[in-house]
Amino acid sequence: MVRHGVANVMLNHQYELLDFGRNEKLECIGGVVVRRETPSAPGGKTASLVWEQSQLRGRVVGEKYIWDGTAPADWRFDAGDFELQLKATPSGQVGVFPEQSANWDWIKQCPTDLAGLKAINLFGYTGATTLSLAKRGAQVVHVDAAKSVVSWARANALSSGLADSPIRWMVEDALTFVRRELKRGNRYDIIVADPPSFGRGPKGERWKLQRDLIHLIESLSALSQGRCKMVLLSCHTPGIDHGQLRREVENQFQFESGTGSSFALELCTRDNKSLPSGNCFRWVADKS
Numbered sequence: 125m126v127r128h129g130v131a132n133v134m135l136n137h138q139y140e141l142l143d144f145g146r147n148e149k150l151e152c153i154g155g156v157v158v159r160r161e162t163p164s165a166p167g168g169k170t171a172s173l174v175w176e177q178s179q180l181r182g183r184v185v186g187e188k189y190i191w192d193g194t195a196p197a198d199w200r201f202d203a204g205d206f207e208l209q210l211k212a213t214p215s216g217q218v219g220v221f222p223e224q225s226a227n228w229d230w231i232k233q234c235p236t237d238l239a240g241l242k243a244i245n246l247f248g249y250t251g252a253t254t255l256s257l258a259k260r261g262a263q264v265v266h267v268d269a270a271k272s273v274v275s276w277a278r279a280n281a282l283s284s285g286l287a288d289s290p291i292r293w294m295v296e297d298a299l300t301f302v303r304r305e306l307k308r309g310n311r312y313d314i315i316v317a318d319p320p321s322f323g324r325g326p327k328g329e330r331w332k333l334q335r336d337l338i339h340l341i342e343s344l345s346a347l348s349q350g351r352c353k354m355v356l357l358s359c360h361t362p363g364i365d366h367g368q369l370r371r372e373v374e375n376q377f378q379f380e381s382g383t384g385s386s387f388a389l390e391l392c393t394r395d396n397k398s399l400p401s402g403n404c405f406r407w408v409a410d411k412s
Contacts (some may be wrong), residue, residue: 139222140202141391142174144399153218154201154210158182161189162216179390182216189216203228206255206284209276219250219276223401224318227356231256231349234354235411238262239354243314244305246298246340247323249275249344251277251318251355259288262314267294267301269326291313297329299336302343313353315344321361334361338372345376352377358389358404366403373405 131296142150142157144165151158159178172383180193184393191212199210201220202358205228207258210219231238239261247264250273257264258281274295281287294301298319305312309325337359348355357369370386384407391399 131347135170139225140204141222141393141399143393144397145170148175151222151401153220153222156180156199156210157231158194158218161225164401170395170397172407178347178405180212184216189214196253200283202344203252205259206252206280206286207231208280209283220283220305221249221318221401222254223375223391224358226389227271227358227404227406228252228256230406231260231356234260234408236353237352237406238314238354241313243254243316243354244302244312244315244347246317247278247319248301248316249273249318251280253318254291255284255286257279257314257316258286258291263290265294265312266305267296269323270295271295271326295326296301297326299343300329301338301349302340306343310347310384311351312348313351314356315348316354316356317344334363337350337364341372341376343379348377352379353409355384355405355407357406358402360402364403366405369403371407379407379409382407384408 125412127359139154142152144150145167147163147165148159148161148194157178158174158180159349160182161184162386180191180195182189182191195212201208208220212218213405241262243257243262243264244265245264245364248268251266254264254266274293278293281291285316295395300332357374366386366388386405388400389404391401
């Protein structure tokens with residue numbers, strides 16, 4: 125297993141995991157100290173005094189996620205090749221998943237020439253991976269079911285100087301869009317997906333990862349048949365580990381040559397306290 129503690133290698137010191145425990149995590153994100161309630165932060169807290177220094181605090185009250193404090197009006201995350209506009213949302217997210225920085229770096233350093241290749245990014249959120257691919261010259265179709273999130277991703281492309289890149293922005297249910305692309309005969313060289321545990325499409329379509337994952341991978345394999353150059357699949361659902369991701373992808377894609385790896389995503393504090401943050405599989409074809 126390859127493990128990536130990515131919190132302390134973020135470009136320009138834009139992210140640091142300060143502490144976590146008792147279902148909360150304390151982070152410095154784009155210069156703002158954020159305290160968030162999250163069920164994936166077990167154990168006890170260590171840096172007790174630091175917790176009182178948060179500028180934003182997110183917590184669950186009843187069935188709502190409430191934020192205390194005020195973020196800067198122009199809160200941004202500089203990832204080097206692109207930037208993300210940040211804000212506190214009712215879902216408890218702020219617009220960036222820093223554990224994915226390992227994958228942004230992987231795309232940036234990929235020895236394969238991505239210029240002109242067709243990429244699809246499902247569950248694309250605010251566009252970090254889309255912008256990573258566009259920066260390398262890929263033609264990207266960015267798909268997310270939430271119109272507001274797709275608008276947010278487009279704004280990130282604009283502020284990153286990538287507004288003129290060949291990116292199609294699609295507000296669509298992921299599986300519905302993939303099925304339509306298959307019927308149209310469209311195929312992709314690069315496959316990216318970061319599906320949530322649960323979700324709804326714009327027309328009420330219900331997504332459940334543990335039920336739909338295998339079908340998604342089957343459809344993505346068909347979508348890349350005969351031309352696959354890169355696959356990047358990650359998830360954050362308890363009960364699905366990186367080994368399972370690898371087995372399912374390799375069973376469906378039947379890769380002939382290339383390099384694949386599966387690993388646990390994690391964030392680490394300065395004293396090497398590790399917070400599990402999902403699982404990932406990625407593969408790239410041999411350089412031709």
